[in-house]
Amino acid sequence: MQKIEFMNLKAEYAAYKAEFDAAIQEVCTNASFIMGPQVKELEAKLAAYTGSKAAITCGSGTDALMISLMALGIGAGDEVITTPFTFIATAEVISLLGATPVFVDIDEETYNIDYKLIESRITPKTKAIIPVSLYGQPADMDEINAIAEKHGITVIEDACQSFGAVYKGRKSCNLSKIGCTSFFPSKPLGCYGDGGAIFTNDEALAAKIASLRVHGQTARYFHQYVGVNGRLDSVQAAVLNVKMKYLDEALEKRISAAKYYCDNLAGIGGIVLPKVRSDRNSVVAQFSVRVKEREKFIEHLKNAGVPTAIHYPKPLHLQAAYENLGYKAGDFPVSERVSKEIVSLPISAFITKEEQNYIIENIKKFF
Ligand SMILES: *Cc1c(COP(=O)(O)O)cnc(C)c1O
Numbered sequence: 001m002q003k004i005e006f007m008n009l010k011a012e013y014a015a016y017k018a019e020f021d022a023a024i025q026e027v028c029t030n031a032s033f034i035m036g037p038q039v040k041e042l043e044a045k046l047a048a049y050t051g052s053k054a055a056i057t058c059g060s061g062t063d064a065l066m067i068s069l070m071a072l073g074i075g076a077g078d079e080v081i082t083t084p085f086t087f088i089a090t091a092e093v094i095s096l097l098g099a100t101p102v103f104v105d106i107d108e109e110t111y112n113i114d115y116k117l118i119e120s121r122i123t124p125k126t127k128a129i130i131p132v133s134l135y136g137q138p139a140d141m142d143e144i145n146a147i148a149e150k151h152g153i154t155v156i157e158d159a160c161q162s163f164g165a166v167y168k169g170r171k172s173c174n175l176s177k178i179g180c181t182s183f184f185p186s187k188p189l190g191c192y193g194d195g196g197a198i199f200t201n202d203e204a205l206a207a208k209i210a211s212l213r214v215h216g217q218t219a220r221y222f223h224q225y226v227g228v229n230g231r232l233d234s235v236q237a238a239v240l241n242v243k244m245k246y247l248d249e250a251l252e253k254r255i256s257a258a259k260y261y262c263d264n265l266a267g268i269g270g271i272v273l274p275k276v277r278s279d280r281n282s283v284v285a286q287f288s289v290r291v292k293e294r295e296k297f298i299e300h301l302k303n304a305g306v307p308t309a310i311h312y313p314k315p316l317h318l319q320a321a322y323e324n325l326g327y328k329a330g331d332f333p334v335s336e337r338v339s340k341e342i343v344s345l346p347i348s349a350f351i352t353k354e355e356q357n358y359i360i361e362n363i364k365k366f367f
């Protein structure tokens with residue numbers, strides 16, 4: 001029996017160890033722990049990579065979403081439309097600011113918000129839409145931007161899983177007024193702790209976001225807004241500066257590993273493979289398939305030394321934390337069905353053909 005890693009973070013460190021160690025050491029030697037030159041360097045790289053005028057780093061993807069909503073002045077009495085089939089952070093920040101998340105069901109093929117259902121949920125209180133580019137595939141951003149424009153509301157792409165993805169020739173994070181990403185270690189571009197970034201082409205908004213990130217400060221100890229301590233630290237920026245050099249290569253490897261799974265699992269009737277629309281790609285934050293007898297499937301793979309994960313087992317409208325919103329089972333049937341069948345297989349830039357063959361072989365045995 002083999003023992004497969006779910007995402008090989010150790011292999012990535014080992015591959016570039018000397019560079020990572022030197023970059024981290026430099027921060028320590030210069031004691032430039034907060035807002036060091038590494039942070040500025042990273043922000044320039046992130047902006048250039050996505051084509052955004054501004055990239056403002058911050059403490060996490062959650063911070064990125066929260067600071068974005070703060071910059072738009074969203075709070076008590078406001079509504080923000082999003083998907084119930086996402087990590088809780090997407091909706092949590094809306095609630096933390098006193099606004100109300102309004103859920104809209106997902107598309108059965110891409111698992112992203114179904115834009116055709118958005119308009120019926122817009123009210124005079126709606127201030128923003130947060131589509132999530134789930135598993136690394138951008139949501140239907142053009143359609144969503146058009147709806148938002150018609151109603152005078154703002155779109156924030158939750159690109160926490162999709163940094164590097166391409167949609168109609170443009171990069172995720174730069175597909176709407178604001179884009180937010182996460183550098184949590186397991187994301188397509190991950191650091192060695194928590195981290196995130198906010199992207200926009202609106203310079204006034206960028207200045208407000210940068211200020212909110214540091215206690216609403218405009219000059220040292222002069223505070224224009226009530227903000228947060230939401231900075232990215234220099235060690236994380238140093239790690240990300242190294243990873244940016246190898247990002248495209250790493251993403252290509254993830255994408256080809258996903259293709260290898262798809263090519264080799266295509267004939268099996270009992271498994272629904274991920275579908276990526278032809279006008280975009282997915283950076284495969286997760287390689288998630290659907291299986292009816294999921295628990296047995298997971299057990300079978302576990303016994304063969306193959307780890308799996310579920311993204312996500314319970315849609316947000318059915319979470320205890322959101323009982324107060326008054327949703328019930330059956331409200332979002334696609335999200336509910338998918339959450340019962342979805343399961344993620346091991347993937348990373350460092351997964352080997354041998355490992356994939358072993359996983360594929362064991363999946364075939366199950367069916
Ligand atoms: C990871 C993630 C977040 C939160 O990012 P953190 O850096 O962990 O705070 C938000 N939304 C989605 C869709 C995510 O996957």
